[in-house]
């Protein structure tokens with residue numbers, strides 16, 4: 001895992017947005033896996049700005065969201081479809097038919113989940129999956145105990161998650177108890193994963209994910225099995241990492257290398273070997 005630590009949530013979010021934007025520029029017809037929650041909001045705001053002020057083109061991008069609450073219509077302000085329309089899709093030029101969010105009102109959930117998996121494959125698989133993390137270490141709604149090979153399916157929310165999300169619904173009683181979610185296995189099939197975590201409430205979950213054992217009790221720890229994961233953190237989320245100094249050092253070496261590369265390219269001497 002590549003761990004990138006930023007001093008504050010804003011600069012971490014801008015880094016995440018630039019990471020995504022770079023892919024969109026390099027591969028205009030890319031497939032993005034997207035996440036909801038409070039974490040990616042500033043990242044989406046920056047992507048919208050890059051579109052509106054710098055012409056970042058999303059017209060050929062396809063997206064798949066991680067999850068959706070069971071029972072909520074797309075017009076419900078707490079549905080993830082509504083969240084995505086409000087926070088990103090209506091701010092950029094992505095065609096609505098290119099945006100995919102599981103349908104919380106599907107009649108046959110099993111078939112819907114299988115179809116979602118097929119759609120991801122048919123689109124050529126996810127190039128970059130953006131992820132947040134729960135206080136309990138979940139990715140998407142893969143709560144502790146989820147199989148690390150799981151595919152898109154229905155999950156019952158952990159009590160911790162219901163409590164964490166009550167702030168959006170007004171009360172715990174109003175939080176749906178079930179969600180459709182991509183599985184851990186679905187997420188691991190993405191070509192690259194970008195995990196973004198902000199704030200000290202995520203510090204324990206991040207330490208367990210990056211430095212703990214791989215365990216279904218912390219489903220984000222399965223990312224250790226993936227060959228291309230970038231973790232972008234603010235200082236709060238990084239505060240329980242034991243090897244913080246090493247990650248910072250790796251990044252400064254990486255930056256030096258990038259500087260040498262771009263200087264060489266300018267001088268037309270070709271890339272560094």
Ligand code: PGA
Pocket residue numbers: 036037038039040132133134135138139140
């Ligand atoms: P949050 O949720 O971004 O609202 O903290 C993250 C998650 O539960 O995956």
